[in-house]
Amino acid sequence: MNAPRDEQPGLSLLVHRPGEEPTLLHAGLASLEHGLPIGPDTTFNVGSVAKQITAHLILLAAHDDLLHLDQRAADLLPRLKITDVTVADLVTHRSGIRDAESLLSLAGFRDLDHYTADDLRTLAYRQGQRAVPEGHFLYSNTNYLLLAEILETVHRSTLPDLARHRLFGPLGMHSTHFKSDPRQVIPGAASAYQATHHGWRHTELPVTLPGPGTLWTTVADLDRWLTHLHQHWQHPHQLPWQEAVSYEPSDHEPYLYGPGLYADARPGRDAAVFHYGHEQGFSAAAHVEAPGLRVIALSNNAGLAADRVTAAILRDLHQQHTLAPKEALVRAAAQEQTPSTAVQDQPAPDDLGQHTELGTFTCDQAPGSLRLTRGSDTLHLWRRGTYDRLTPTVSGIYAGNGYTLTVPSGTGQVDHFTLDLDRAPNLTYIRQ
Structure with a gap:
């Protein structure tokens, strides 16, 4: 501005x-x-x-x-x-103990959704071992x-x-x-x-x-x-x-x-x-x-x-x-100068019609479910109708915004993956 x-x-x-x-x-x-x-x-x-x-x-x-x-x-x-x-x-x-707000973000909460401190404590009480x-x-x-x-x-x-x-x-x-x-x-x-x-x-x-x-x-x-x-x-x-x-x-x-x-x-x-x-x-x-x-x-x-x-x-x-x-x-x-920062619209993904559906996945430590789709060279992680386009780093590891996702080696069916958020690491997601 x-x-x-x-x-x-x-x-x-x-x-x-x-x-x-x-x-x-x-x-x-x-x-x-x-x-x-x-x-x-x-x-x-x-x-x-x-x-x-x-x-x-x-x-x-x-x-x-x-x-x-x-x-x-x-x-x-x-x-x-x-x-x-x-x-x-x-x-x-x-x-x-993992950060409960980070866990809640996996459910696809939007900016103006309301949640309480007790909602987050409930997520803390679901955790059975140290992360x-x-x-x-x-x-x-x-x-x-x-x-x-x-x-x-x-x-x-x-x-x-x-x-x-x-x-x-x-x-x-x-x-x-x-x-x-x-x-x-x-x-x-x-x-x-x-x-x-x-x-x-x-x-x-x-x-x-x-x-x-x-x-x-x-x-x-x-x-x-x-x-x-x-x-x-x-x-x-x-x-x-x-x-x-x-x-x-x-x-x-x-x-x-x-x-x-x-x-x-x-x-x-x-x-x-x-x-x-x-x-x-x-x-x-x-x-x-x-x-x-x-x-x-x-x-x-x-x-x-x-x-x-x-x-x-x-x-x-x-x-x-x-x-x-x-x-x-x-x-x-x-x-200190105020940067001119535009709120970017979500970029259109590659033709999703050409993406392979890898399944819906859940984790006992986090609410909701996540979907994975695969394009020619990358993955998309979906939650509540929105997605992140993941960037491949090394074999089987993809980078998102504030997290990494690790899938088993190979190009076949994905039965599980590990999600490591900055404040909520070591989340294992299993395909349903």
Whole structure:
């Protein structure tokens, strides 16, 4: 889109150096329909940044002897079939439980279809064994949906109420809310948008998943949380709450993962913990370093990634120690450009009349069924009337959008295949 920056969705940014007042910058519109600018009271959906809040509530529950981090999660979740998973495994993404939203996508859910957190937990409870070996990292939002259920069970309270009474109220985070119902009104909420060749469109969906995400907040409230986190970072050579939950290698080398936080603990630099969030067109980044530097970026523009903005701010601040925080914010905001992104119509497949029907396949770990057809040099994977054209890589392995499909060698009948999604690997589909 070529509209002026002040007529587009945009950013809310904050830099807080230790011993100084925070510096803020707001750019763009919170609502395109009403021409409302983003300001200090604008709240954003910060997605997975919420995980550190949920993890901290679990640590508080352990401190209060309501649960134990090393106890079996199945003790608190009777429907959970994988009985050797601990509460700490859920916190650190080492349960091996597949991401339920990824599983649900296999059923062909469309953008505006409605599903609930309990629908996703039900998919988690269908899983009978770990998708990866014990101790291996598999990032899965389902872990934090289960942690939210554990918190509600041991406290006999909803997660939004618990977070408000135990954290948000005491820390003065009065603009911060877990959203538990798509119809819930969040004061000061920005709308999120995606640029297309024909203008802007809304990206928000009728889904709320408090625990792994769906946390609405402002940059100032997030700064209050990061200040609280840093105040409890008592040992500069130890990561926050490392005495309770160990940090282990994650899916993003060289970073570690602990209690809802990625960590950069490489020698020769200030240790830092952070998390990024992407949810329904919003993006967010919250970063704090051992000496106390905090950087926060929130975006309601699907073309402006908060993690990239944060990386630019940190690069400037670390390379130019005398640079004023305001200048770092202005530079980072100016460097990010909104790409002209068209929503592409689904391309027409090759003449499907010439494709061979390979069958309909089901998996006991995922809902719905999938169809396979074969053309001269590729496969098409179908779900609910839509398809992905798969790209052959090596013999028997095909690449889709965020997954790979492996069929047995040979060109004859396909009786089964394996589907490996980024967050839901090792799914075996059997022909019906």
